[in-house]
Amino acid sequence: MPANGEVPAIRVEEVDKIFGNDADRVVALNRVSVAIEENEFFTLLGPSGCGKTTLLRLIAGFEQPTAGRILLQDDDITRLAPYDRPVNTVFQNYALFPHMTVEQNIAFALEMLEKPAAEIDQTVTDMLRLVRMEQLRDRRVDQISGGQQQRVALARALAPHPRVLLLDEPLSALDYKLRKDMQIELKRLQHETGITFIFVTHDQEEALTMSDRVAVMNDGNILQVGPPHEIYDHPSERFVADFIGDTNFLPADIIERGGDAVSCRLESGEVLAVPAGVDLPDHDRVTLAIRPEQVTLCETAGDATLQGTLQDAVYIGTDTHYRIRLADDSLFTARVQNARGRAQLFESGDRLGIRLDPEHVQLLKD
Amino acid sequence: MASVSPYSNAPVLDLEALARRREVKTNVLLTVPALTVLVAAASGPLLIMLIFSFLTPGDYGGVKWELSFDAWFQVVLHRDIFDDTISLADAHLSILWRSVKLSFLTTLVAFILGFPTAYFIATRPPETRNIWLFLVTIPFWTNLLIRTFAILEIIRNQGVINSALLGMGLIDAPLDMLYTDIAILLGMTYVYIPLMILPIYASMERLDFRLVEAGYDLYASRWKVLKRIILPLVKPGVIAGSILVFIPSLGAYVTPRVLGGGKNLMLGNLIELQFGQGRNWPLGAALSLTLLVIVMFALIFYVRSAQRETH
Ligand SMILES: Nc1ncnc2c1ncn2[C@@H]1O[C@H](COP(=O)(O)OP(=O)(O)OP(=O)(O)O)[C@@H](O)[C@H]1O
Ligand SMILES: [Mg+2]
Numbered sequence: 297m298p299a300n301g302e303v304p305a306i307r308v309e310e311v312d313k314i315f316g317n318d319a320d321r322v323v324a325l326n327r328v329s330v331a332i333e334e335n336e337f338f339t340l341l342g343p344s345g346c347g348k349t350t351l352l353r354l355i356a357g358f359e360q361p362t363a364g365r366i367l368l369q370d371d372d373i374t375r376l377a378p379y380d381r382p383v384n385t386v387f388q389n390y391a392l393f394p395h396m397t398v399e400q401n402i403a404f405a406l407e408m409l410e411k412p413a414a415e416i417d418q419t420v421t422d423m424l425r426l427v428r429m430e431q432l433r434d435r436r437v438d439q440i441s442g443g444q445q446q447r448v449a450l451a452r453a454l455a456p457h458p459r460v461l462l463l464d465e466p467l468s469a470l471d472y473k474l475r476k477d478m479q480i481e482l483k484r485l486q487h488e489t490g491i492t493f494i495f496v497t498h499d500q501e502e503a504l505t506m507s508d509r510v511a512v513m514n515d516g517n518i519l520q521v522g523p524p525h526e527i528y529d530h531p532s533e534r535f536v537a538d539f540i541g542d543t544n545f546l547p548a549d550i551i552e553r554g555g556d557a558v559s560c561r562l563e564s565g566e567v568l569a570v571p572a573g574v575d576l577p578d579h580d581r582v583t584l585a586i587r588p589e590q591v592t593l594c595e596t597a598g599d600a601t602l603q604g605t606l607q608d609a610v611y612i613g614t615d616t617h618y619r620i621r622l623a624d625d626s627l628f629t630a631r632v633q634n635a636r637g638r639a640q641l642f643e644s645g646d647r648l649g650i651r652l653d654p655e656h657v658q659l660l661k662d
Numbered sequence: 663m664a665s666v667s668p669y670s671n672a673p674v675l676d677l678e679a680l681a682r683r684r685e686v687k688t689n690v691l692l693t694v695p696a697l698t699v700l701v702a703a704a705s706g707p708l709l710i711m712l713i714f715s716f717l718t719p720g721d722y723g724g725v726k727w728e729l730s731f732d733a734w735f736q737v738v739l740h741r742d743i744f745d746d747t748i749s750l751a752d753a754h755l756s757i758l759w760r761s762v763k764l765s766f767l768t769t770l771v772a773f774i775l776g777f778p779t780a781y782f783i784a785t786r787p788p789e790t791r792n793i794w795l796f797l798v799t800i801p802f803w804t805n806l807l808i809r810t811f812a813i814l815e816i817i818r819n820q821g822v823i824n825s826a827l828l829g830m831g832l833i834d835a836p837l838d839m840l841y842t843d844i845a846i847l848l849g850m851t852y853v854y855i856p857l858m859i860l861p862i863y864a865s866m867e868r869l870d871f872r873l874v875e876a877g878y879d880l881y882a883s884r885w886k887v888l889k890r891i892i893l894p895l896v897k898p899g900v901i902a903g904s905i906l907v908f909i910p911s912l913g914a915y916v917t918p919r920v921l922g923g924g925k926n927l928m929l930g931n932l933i934e935l936q937f938g939q940g941r942n943w944p945l946g947a948a949l950s951l952t953l954l955v956i957v958m959f960a961l962i963f964y965v966r967s968a969q970r971e972t973h
């Protein structure tokens with residue numbers, strides 16, 4: 297877990313990265329600042345092309361930022377070559393050296409650092425044990441499976457015991473089952489080695505289950521940084537709420553700004569006292585985000601916040617997803633846990649009410 | 663063909679067998695052109711050479727059909743015409759040695775210059791790579807003799823280099839470059855270097871440059887990345903390039919003739935001499951076969967040692 301009060305392992309300060317010039321200019325990173333704590337499992341999450349790999353490559357030293365600085369603890373490493381940084385990378389395609397054996401791959405960095413032979417041998421043995429690959433030491437890397445290559449890539453990057461390990465979508469090439477296993481394995485490795493991990497993924501579930509903190513990125517910007525539950529429960533922007541998990545969005549107007557709570561009027565006329573988010577926008581037109589599992593369905597009348605007609609219900613084992621058409625013709629999703637032996641609560645075409653708990657309604661900045 | 667009863671299996675099987683036999687026949691037919699070329703263009707001439715090398719030279723060239731081992735004897739040994747003492751044929755041995763040495767050096771220089779060139783081309787953006795490749799192949803458009811005379815024009819005593827150096831006052835007398843081994847080396851390197859660049863480029867283009875990044879990431883310096891990652895991975899191209907340069911260098915004729923003058927013969931010139939002025943066809947044939955044997959041994963040795971390193 298992040299240790300507070302210490303100097304962060306990596307600090308990215310106001311970094312811009314622009315590729316190309318003039319006509320085909322691409323702003324890959326736009327004023328990105330983030331601090332990654334010592335011994336943290338930190339995840340960069342975002343859709344394809346948002347700049348995750350670019351940020352990782354800047355930290356690794358394969359690219360130079362157009363502006364800004366990168367610090368490793370107190371040292372400015374912005375201009376250092378990759379081989380001068382105590383930072384190692386696990387590449388997305390593994391990039392194992394095809395002309396070397398498993399052992400030679402893992403020993404490579406140690407040989408480059410001119411460690412004594414006995415120490416290299418010992419470290420390789422330790423690393424192979426760490427990733428549970430002892431039997432395949434002398435195998436050529438093109439003669440082992442994808443999952444095994446993944447482990448060798450990890451062992452190779454961990455062998456020189458870097459201060460920070462960068463992992464660029466290391467699990468994306470693996471099948472579902474293996475990916476689940478490797479997620480647990482990665483957590484264990486991070487725990488056992490005590491090395492700071494910066495992990496890139498575009499799989500939100502992976503990000504939420506593995507990370508100490510997550511940074512959600514879009515279009516070259518970091519939108520929100522926080523622990524998984526905070527990102528999930530209190531997304532600061534519509535993009536974050538939409539990207540992570542399923543979310544219902546309801547337009548609303550702020551009618552009163554209190555201290556802890558804000559009164560919002562929904563389209564339906566209903567007024568909700570919503571907990572104030574981090575920073576409130578100046579304008580009154582806002583969006584409320586509601587997770588599908590945090591609402592209750594009820595018969596039409598009574599104390600329902602919203603009313604609608606059930607469009608369809610999809611049974612998916614543990615839950616049933618109800619899609620309800622609201623008065624303004626938008627669809628609202630509710631997820632209700634199935635109790636044993638109980639049939640579906642409603643039938644398509646039923647009029648029903650949706651009860652919102654103000655505690656679980658998140659006010660979004662935009 | 664037997665009539666096929668729709669109710670019986672046997673004729674159907676027969677048909678299949680027939681089709682198979684026909685297929686075999688067409689396969690044999692298809693190999694005829696290749697076999698013709700192999701026999702007529704490769705084995706045939708070789709066989710003639712082999713036979714000629716065991717015959718007696720004719721008085722005005724050609725051969726007399728009398729068995730003789732003189733030609734093979736003369737390849738490396740020399741019998742004094744006055745006292746019949748036998749000694750090593752120094753002239754032949756020095757030519758042999760020069761051929762092997764110059765071909766080896768040509769291969770080496772072509773590699774030293776060709777490797778960075780291939781690397782340079784392979785690291786250009788894909789759109790511009792073809793332009794560079796095109797430039798590399800341009801010399802092939804001109805006749806070898808003309809290109810060799812161009813080199814001569816550059817290095818002769820009143821040539822471009824000497825005039826420039828004299829003009830700048832860097833030297834007082836022209837440098838004697840023409841008709842030396844260096845001149846031959848220069849000429850052959852120039853002529854054969856594309857044959858080194860192209861195969862290395864082909865391997866380099868297939869090289870995954872992410873491996874190079876991985877090398878840097880794992881604390882390898884530029885030199886170490888070159889030695890431990892790039893070179894081993896493009897080795898097939900280096901092997902191919904070296905073979906393509908070494909073999910024609912060993913048998914080179916035009917370049918040593920023009921740039922080496924009459925003095926610095928190579929094997930190709932010696933062979934030509936025997937079939938021409940020397941009027942000793944059997945010796946020419948024996949020398950040609952010697953060249954073939956050297957090439958074969960060099961190839962076997964080279965490929966073996968290259969393979970040993972990879973495994
Ligand atoms: N070398 C480059 N030259 C030009 N543009 C680039 C280069 N590298 C990246 N980009 C651009 O920068 C942006 C960010 O790319 P990046 O590779 O960081 O995305 P990503 O978040 O890793 O995406 P993915 O999830 O698909 O890997 C993209 O628009 C990409 O096209
Ligand atoms: Mg990427």
